[in-house]
Amino acid sequence: MENPLSPELLSQYRREGCVCVPGFLTDDEANSLRASCRRLVEEMDPTQHTPTIFSTSDHNQSRSSYFVDSGDKVHFFFEPEALDENSKLKVDKHRSLNKIGHALHWLVPEFKKVSFSTKMKAVARQLRFVSPAVVQSMYIFKQPGIGGEVVPHKDCTFLSTEPQSCVGFWFALEDVTLENGCLWYSPGSHNNPTSRRFIRNPDETGDLTCFTAPPDPDDPTKYIPIPVPKGTLVLINGQVDHKSKKNTSPNSRHIYTFHVIERHDTTWDPRNWLQPTPEMPFTGLYENEP
Template sequence: MAHALSQAQKDSFDRDGYLVIRDFFSAEDAARLRAAAAALVDNFDLDSHPKTKFSTGEEQDEHVGDKYFLESGDKIRFFFEEKSLDAKGNLLVPRTRAINKIGHALHVLDPVFKEFSTRSSVRDVVRSLGAFEDPRILQSMVIFKQPEIGGRVGPHQDSTFLYTKPLSAMGLWFALEDCTPENGCMYFLPGSHKTVPVSRRFVRKPDGSGTTFVSLVDEDIQDPPEEDYVCEPTPVGTVVLIHGSVLHKSSQNLSSKSRWIYTFHCIEGRAEYPKDNWLQNADGKPFTPLLT
């Protein structure tokens, strides 16, 4: 396998809960993905859009959870930065600088992202990691981290949002632009996938009115200090493998430069995927096989 992980890389991922691989894809690939994302943003119908903002819950009581969000698992939908709209839903910045992210089925519905997500180099990495028998892609996103208004994403574990029994989520995070401390690069708490349990799940409310978190443990889990996190600047062309239980975050983008990335997540297809997880395909359609 041309892009198979070395034993040293696998050991690093096992130890730290993430692995940074620079020069994994070309500048031409990045430009192609950026162009595809820009075309999607340019062409969606703004007039009919519900103006759903993407919130991680740090600046308001609840994480995003409206119908537009909950029905996005098998669609391509657009979510605004919290500071891009006024109280009446009017844009405060041009639409090209207003979108927080596109999700969550780019890997299924957009030919450029579909090809990139399932190309042989990606399959080689996932196969060689040895963590999956039947890896399934269940969500994909372009996250823009817009200049001057790109919001902070606080410490979190992806398995909170993509929960399976047993836990199996893993993210592949591709830098489409240079990601720096100034424009909101990633920070990780190395080894936290082994020391900090996944203590809650992000689920649909039973009455269908939105989303909420449910606890998986009886006691409160103390959050490790954020000063222990390691900053990981990633130049364009980098992929980062992210264990579903490792704590990570990104800072607000106060710079004049955007921080575009593409990411998708895999789960083990043989694991149990609860029906109250927030992300569901319509009509119970299976998630996308990666290796076939």
């Protein structure tokens, strides 16, 4: 796949900050990621992991080193409604998780194979990346009935470079619908930069992470939904505003996503919550090595 993005898709991405590429993953690729994730959860002993709830509304996870230390590990984060008042599971563990992060792309062979495939490199070249690196990855479940809302945000708030360069590669591993929590984005919002950052808290007496400013003003009327079929790649400019609603349907909405930044003539913000480690420096997409 020499040029996965047509001129029309590239034009839309540059104009709107987000574009869908149906059929990007084969059924075999999507199924391999789902099977790999199921294996990870099957092998996961909930009693051996800090029962950390992941929420984009109150960022409860920021109070736990389990989140901050997850950049070079495979950690498990739970839905608020999956745990009781004693942080014990109320549902089967396969139905309890909000997401897994943040080093699937390097530590799990099936995810590594897809993340560093020839197709991904071709897309990065079409987006004019010179020296791209994969900085984090996530498997997000959107569990039936309890899959939590993701509030409006820009990815560059969390993964900031100067100048901004973050792009999200987002893959539907099953059909994504209005009912099970599809993405919504605000076309053209990548032209409205933000100074808001999610950083490691310099105040060591407080939470481990914090925001540097309140949320940017938001206009709910500017969002459009993007339901997509299984196998679709959604490219999300790091400055585009996007969100998803709670999944109240009986169907899950499994997706895999990773984020790429430019290393050439950019600076990774040393305040970012996510930092490279000696065990896993940020991984070059083209060379497929740290």
